[in-house]
Amino acid sequence: MAFEFKLPDVGEGLHEAELLRWLVKEGDTVKEDQPIMEVQTDKAAVEITSPVSGKVVKLLGQPGDILKVHSVVVIFDDGKGGALPEAGEVAAGVAAAAPGGRQPQASADVVAPPAAAAAPAAAAPAAAPQPGGRALAAPATRKLARELGVDINQVPGTGPAGRVTSEDVRAFAARGAAPAAAPQAGAAPAATVPAAAPAADADAAPAAPAAQAGAADERIPLRGIRKVIADRMVKSKYTAPHVTVVDEVDMTELLAFRAEAKELAARKGIKLTFMPFIIKAVVAALKEFPYLNAMIDDEAQEIVLRKSYHIGFALDTDAGLLVPVIRDADRKSVFTIAAEMNDLIARGREGRLQPDEMRGSTFTISNQGSIGGLYFTPVINHPEVAILGVGKTVERPVVRDGEIVVRKMAHLALSFDHRLIDGGMATRFVNRLVELLSNPTLLMMEAM
Numbered sequence: 022m023a024f025e026f027k028l029p030d031v032g033e034g035l036h037e038a039e040l041l042r043w044l045v046k047e048g049d050t051v052k053e054d055q056p057i058m059e060v061q062t063d064k065a066a067v068e069i070t071s072p073v074s075g076k077v078v079k080l081l082g083q084p085g086d087i088l089k090v091h092s093v094v095v096i097f098d099d100g101k102g103g104a105l106p107e108a109g110e111v112a113a114g115v116a117a118a119a120p121g122g123r124q125p126q127a128s129a130d131v132v133a134p135p136a137a138a139a140a141p142a143a144a145a146p147a148a149a150p151q152p153g154g155r156a157l158a159a160p161a162t163r164k165l166a167r168e169l170g171v172d173i174n175q176v177p178g179t180g181p182a183g184r185v186t187s188e189d190v191r192a193f194a195a196r197g198a199a200p201a202a203a204p205q206a207g208a209a210p211a212a213t214v215p216a217a218a219p220a221a222d223a224d225a226a227p228a229a230p231a232a233q234a235g236a237a238d239e240r241i242p243l244r245g246i247r248k249v250i251a252d253r254m255v256k257s258k259y260t261a262p263h264v265t266v267v268d269e270v271d272m273t274e275l276l277a278f279r280a281e282a283k284e285l286a287a288r289k290g291i292k293l294t295f296m297p298f299i300i301k302a303v304v305a306a307l308k309e310f311p312y313l314n315a316m317i318d319d320e321a322q323e324i325v326l327r328k329s330y331h332i333g334f335a336l337d338t339d340a341g342l343l344v345p346v347i348r349d350a351d352r353k354s355v356f357t358i359a360a361e362m363n364d365l366i367a368r369g370r371e372g373r374l375q376p377d378e379m380r381g382s383t384f385t386i387s388n389q390g391s392i393g394g395l396y397f398t399p400v401i402n403h404p405e406v407a408i409l410g411v412g413k414t415v416e417r418p419v420v421r422d423g424e425i426v427v428r429k430m431a432h433l434a435l436s437f438d439h440r441l442i443d444g445g446m447a448t449r450f451v452n453r454l455v456e457l458l459s460n461p462t463l464l465m466m467e468a469m
Contacts, residue, residue, distance in 0.1 A: 024073050026095040028060075028088050037089050038062040039244055040082045049077045057095060060088070061245045066372045075099035085244060157184045162320075169194040187319070246341035257403040260319075261438040265398040266447045270455045272414050273429045278461035286356060296334060296388055297358040299411060301468040302457040304330045304351045307384060310450045312442055314383050316404040324441060333382030333402060334362070336369045337392070343369045344402060346382045355468070390414055396432035406441050409454075410434035 028038065038060040045057045056068040057077075079096035082088055156173045157180075165187055166173035176193045178185040243251060257263075275298060286293035307314040307330060316325045330351040333344040345365035347358055368374050385402040388411040399410040412432035419428050433454060437447045457464045 022099055023078065024075065024097040024099045025093045026072060026097060027091050028094045029069070030090050037087050038067075039248070040084055040086045040088055040094075041066060041245070042084050043080055044068070045077050045080075047077050047080055051075065051077060051097075061249075062376065067376060071095075071097070073097055073099050085242060162187050162190060166190045246343070250341055253403065254400050257401050260403055261401050261406070262440060263398070263401060263436050264439045264444065264447070265434055265436045266444065266451055267396055267432055267434045268448075268451045268455055269430050269432050271419070271428050271459045272431050273459075275458055275461045275464075276414070276429055282355070286359060289356060289360075291356055291360050292363050293356075293359050294362075295390075295411075295414075296362060296386070297355040298461070298464065299386060299388065299409075299458065300332050300334070300347060300350050300358055301355060302454055302464055303332060303384060303386060303409060305457060305464070305467040306450055306453040308351070309453060310446060312446060313407045313437070313450055315406055315441060316383075317406065317438070317441055327383040329383060331381050331383045333379075333385040333405075335385065335387035335399075336366060338370050338372075340372060343374065344379055344382060344385060345369055345374060346379060348381070384408070386411065390431060396434045398434055399436050401436055401438060406438040407447070407450075408436050410436070 039062070041059040041061050043058050045051055045055075051057060051071045051074065053072065053074045054070045057071045058069045060067055060069060075097040077095060078098050081092075081094050081096070088094055156176060157178060162185055163173055166176070166185075169190060171190055171194050173185055173190065176185050176189050179189055180186045272295075275295070279293060279295065279298065283293045311326050312324075314327045314330065316327065317323075318325055329349060331346050331348045332350045333346045336343040336345055345362075347353070347361055347365075350358060353361075365374065365378065382402065382405065384405055385399075385408045387397075387399045387408060389397060390411050390413040393413055395415075396412040397410050399408045401408050410433070412434065414429050414431040416427050417430045418425050419430065420426075421428070433451055435447055435451050457467060
């Protein structure tokens, strides 16, 4: 009997995933829970296992295809009898579109269904806009529509009861739909674009020309982790007005303190870097400045002050930038954090992190000091409201008690969401970090 296996949601809120590779081929006999495919989602490569034992009849998709969650990806013959579906029926169940409109292919003998047959299902969720009616949408969504120059009353809503969501507005704008029309007599004022806000719209109005490539240029599909990074960076910069405050910290005493602690850590088989100390300093400062451990719920128009301290850290890998998370960092010792970081780093560089290990951070640290560079302006890991960038520690002459001395100095750069955090609060937060990191005894007292 044929069993249609649909791509499961391997992460909270997942809508689609990129097919990296098949781990089986058509005609193979597999056992229940045997890995059959590898997909890229939420910055992690995840193996999907078979839910049944049986023979693989059809594989629907090729590496590089973008597969929709709950679409059919594999057809099994579980040996219980019954007719297998026709090839056209199988292909019709796959709702996956790659950039450029490419549809995933099952195999050479799978015939794609007529376009007309799939159209009604794709259009069904969206509620058609009502002429002259006022769209149902949250204030944040209306603000987004005004910023994009979109008449929200013309946007089909896919939310409950036809509500227009932020994704609907962005999709409408991306299709090149007409901007908000000029107001007419009797039109509701709320549907018009304010005259004071069109500056950004004017810049965004001209359509971007297609990229021109020379004969010797190479084109690489924007996929996988790089695609996720690109989307998240754009969303963060578009959503949060970024401001960065920079200060320097004397790391001399912390260097000496870590040198002693490294011997103790080595006895436990733990590699000890600066990051666990920085994480403990960040947690102590976040407790004093809770608005930096917060998020903004745009739909509800509420500030959410997080009561957990889940600290993400940027990890540079060959595949791209990952952000593993140390959960409940306030409850863990420096040695425990170091051991967890070592494990996450090793598995991250091997591509073996699970999505849950890179989700749910409340504040992120990006330490570029080991690579180089004095300081940088990191991009906020949305929906967080701040991120700390740590630069390279170098010997520099500084003035202490009226004398010039050589100290080991580093720059701290805090990028923050100016919607929620003002410059004064951000500066005081950095000042507290400087105080803690320059005095490891105080840091350890605060971190206990």
